[in-house]
């Protein structure tokens with residue numbers, strides 16, 4: 263049996279705007295998805311017959327990427343992420359599955375994070391009707407802190423470029439990394455789950471629709487791009503206060519794009535007095551918010567009292583790996 267683990271991600275800045283080419287900053291979290299594969303008589307997923315049409319990410323990776331025609335596999339998935347909640351669980355699943363299949367087919371070939379990031383991005387794009395930035399998939403594959411933008415952002419280390427034909431036209435992204443300074447080691451992320459699932463594909467389509475009917479909303483996407491750059495400068499300098507302020511500002515713009523919800527706003531407000539900054543993270547509509555804090559226990563309690571489910575993580579865990 264081969265098992266691979268891939269971390270989930272938390273977007274600090276730039277969700278939604280990144281689909282339009284603006285920058286986004288994401289960190290890998292301590293929690294993630296483990297996929298185990300073993301040869302079997304029939305195709306089995308989680309103890310049940312594997313039905314291809316119900317699992318677009320898995321079928322895309324097996325058929326379109328690896329053109330797998332070997333012995334049927336028994337696939338097991340274990341996740342410590344909230345699913346359909348903006349934590350990149352489908353990206354982590356795609357990365358862990360692709361790593362496990364690659365290791366099953368070519369046990370001597372070392373994992374290539376960039377290749378896995380590209381594979382997982384193609385799986386996300388095929389499952390999200392062509393609208394997916396490489397943010398979730400690259401962060402889960404490479405780990406650490408990842409910046410995704412249409413052109414490389416100053417002060418980042420370039421890793422690879424990628425492009426995609428989306429319903430809104432061709433998009434090009436530059437994927438880079440940033441080292442997390444030691445000053446940030448005294449801070450934690452507390453992710454707060456609303457308990458309400460949300461579909462990334464439909465939230466991304468909702469923003470595309472809002473912007474096409476209200477072209478002035480492009481201004482919010484541009485503002486998110488500016489806030490993201492300011493947040494990145496604060497992060498690189500280890501300036502926790504400025505980092506938190508940029509997170510608050512980003513949440514305000516995401517509210518204007520109508521991707522927040524009452525529950526997300528409640529959890530953000532509950533966390534703020536105990537944190538440096540708080541915002542929704544990921545696609546919104548439900549899912550999770552995130553607070554940056556030096557007192558993770560207090561922040562978790564505040565989120566819990568407001569009806570959320572907290573999860574604590576350091577910033578920037580390691581990327582996909584065979585376990």
Ligand code: MEV
Nearest residue numbers: 277278394395397544545
């Ligand atoms: C989802 O985690 C982040 C979005 O920006 C979508 C994407 O980047 O593909 C909403």
